[in-house]
Amino acid sequence: MPRFFVGNEAITESEGIYSIVITGDDARHISRVLRVRPGEELTVCDGKEYEYISSVVSVGDEVRLMSSKRQRITSEPPYTATVFQALVKGERFDLTVQKSTELGAGRIVPFSSRRCTVKLDEKEYPKKTERWQRIADEAGKQCGRGVLPEVTFPMTFREMLDEASKADLVLFCYEGDTALKLPEALKKSGCPGCVSVIIGPEGGFETTEVDEAEKRGMKPVGLGSRILRTETAAPFVLSCLSYEFEIGR
Amino acid sequence: MPRFFVGNEAITESEGIYSIVITGDDARHISRVLRVRPGEELTVCDGKEYEYISSVVSVGDEVRLMSSKRQRITSEPPYTATVFQALVKGERFDLTVQKSTELGAGRIVPFSSRRCTVKLDEKEYPKKTERWQRIADEAGKQCGRGVLPEVTFPMTFREMLDEASKADLVLFCYEGDTALKLPEALKKSGCPGCVSVIIGPEGGFETTEVDEAEKRGMKPVGLGSRILRTETAAPFVLSCLSYEFEIGR
CATH class of the missing domain: 3.40.1280.10 (SPOUT methyltransferase, trefoil knot domain)
Known part of the structure; x- marks a missing residue:
């Protein structure tokens, strides 16, 4: 599953559902190169602690996603x-x-x-x-x-x-x-x-x-x-x- | 030190002195690319058990070397x-x-x-x-x-x-x-x-x-x-x- 990194400001939570917005080069890459369509899944990572298995809601200059599945990152070494x-x-x-x-x-x-x-x-x-x-x-x-x-x-x-x-x-x-x-x-x-x-x-x-x-x-x-x-x-x-x-x- | 591999037939021993002959591409490489001169040192390896710290005697279509220093290869893993x-x-x-x-x-x-x-x-x-x-x-x-x-x-x-x-x-x-x-x-x-x-x-x-x-x-x-x-x-x-x-x- 393709993986993208966003800052914490791109993630908002409401009642256990996370809304995520990807902008800039990554958004262009998602829409024009990967040609992702609404409903497809991506992993979004906050680059610090959590990753979100996310479903694409809309694709354009901004890519909007929703996630109910936040999990701790486990791919980093303990050092x-x-x-x-x-x-x-x-x-x-x-x-x-x-x-x-x-x-x-x-x-x-x-x-x-x-x-x-x-x-x-x-x-x-x-x-x-x-x-x-x-x-x-x-x-x-x-x-x-x-x-x-x-x-x-x-x-x-x-x-x-x-x-x-x-x-x-x-x-x-x-x-x-x-x-x-x-x-x-x-x-x-x-x-x-x-x-x-x-x-x-x-x-x-x-x-x-x-x-x-x-x-x-x-x-x-x-x-x-x-x-x-x-x-x-x-x-x-x-x-x-x-x-x-x-x-x- | 440059390192070359030869078959056992290229090495002869007499009274603790090893005579080695390198031929073919390696000889050309030594004489034309590395431009090695008599007196310089090379390591010659039999590809199995021993390596020889060798002194170049003559350079040409064949490169002749002498060595009094044969040592067991130590750079191979135990598996x-x-x-x-x-x-x-x-x-x-x-x-x-x-x-x-x-x-x-x-x-x-x-x-x-x-x-x-x-x-x-x-x-x-x-x-x-x-x-x-x-x-x-x-x-x-x-x-x-x-x-x-x-x-x-x-x-x-x-x-x-x-x-x-x-x-x-x-x-x-x-x-x-x-x-x-x-x-x-x-x-x-x-x-x-x-x-x-x-x-x-x-x-x-x-x-x-x-x-x-x-x-x-x-x-x-x-x-x-x-x-x-x-x-x-x-x-x-x-x-x-x-x-x-x-x-x-």
Whole structure:
């Protein structure tokens, strides 16, 4: 069933019946692309707590729906995972955004580090971020997310460390000799409220960068004996988080 | 360090020194693309048991190397995972092959099922399979695999079930009400010698197909509350297998 997100202001309740109005691009998509007719069903999600199995009442510039079936969102992980992904070439970054969304990321933060081959000018931030956000929104709707992950503007390496260190659990993914293995790190921490997943660029982090992270108390975490491509690493870690703390709990 | 695979016949030993000869496309790649010079180092892998940190002796139509450093391959999982992936459109299948290789698949088997939108003519099998094998080979070399996964010709649904049921553990991935959750299934089985990972097409399996699988004793296994795209599912399961049975063991 197609899935749409609205703000709480679009939902009004009266005697257990919820009236919902979808406007803008989504309304156009429903009427012109999906060609939905009155009587058909859609899922509407408030992006926070509830989803509504809704019946279409009228279709036009606005789409009006009614629902008597409100249910708590159950497709969100019990933790909030932020993926900090070093900037990599277009397609690969797109893939990280799409797959991370499917696999439960709560937020996606691009950042630059020394070995990044992609350098973005600040002027490019709004357009790039908008593009990534669109990819996340589409993937989120398709896979049945209850909350769409936010893609932020790119950060510098230091800003990223500041931001990432706020989480309960920080996974600075780096294959060094002293690295803790991922299962060890997760089993030791237990299910975190917030977790930061930090993934370097294609050439990896420089040792000075690893030092900086370690100075802030972040312990490098190893992902195994094969060298995962940068765009495979975040989906891998998110899969393991979901396996350890989410599925079947 | 670049990584190449040779057959055992390309390696000869004398007094603890291994002489290795690389021929064909790989030799051309080493000399013309990588422009490797005598004295430089390469890793040569026998694709079964050992890898050799080797020093280039001469470069030409044949590349000759010497090694005194033979070591057991450590980048292979302790299980052999076969990914049975329903045929999906070009790019998505390519992605499954690439990511499954990085994440430790031992074999990749395409198959057709009722809701496959891609229908392949038998005449197309050799060309398609060759293409997928090339993607697997490239990914395997890049991520440091010790064994390159084989991509087989496509099978019918029934052939696939016959083949898949030979494994110690069969993960027939399907989100039904009776599905066992993946962590349950893995923890119950313990580390398998061989494991079959069966992934349906974009529209999923038909219930009659699920029945057929169940008749052979395969229990549907659920991957969680979000609907993963078909090309995300195998990498997800392989990540979980690696997390449960491989990393840090």
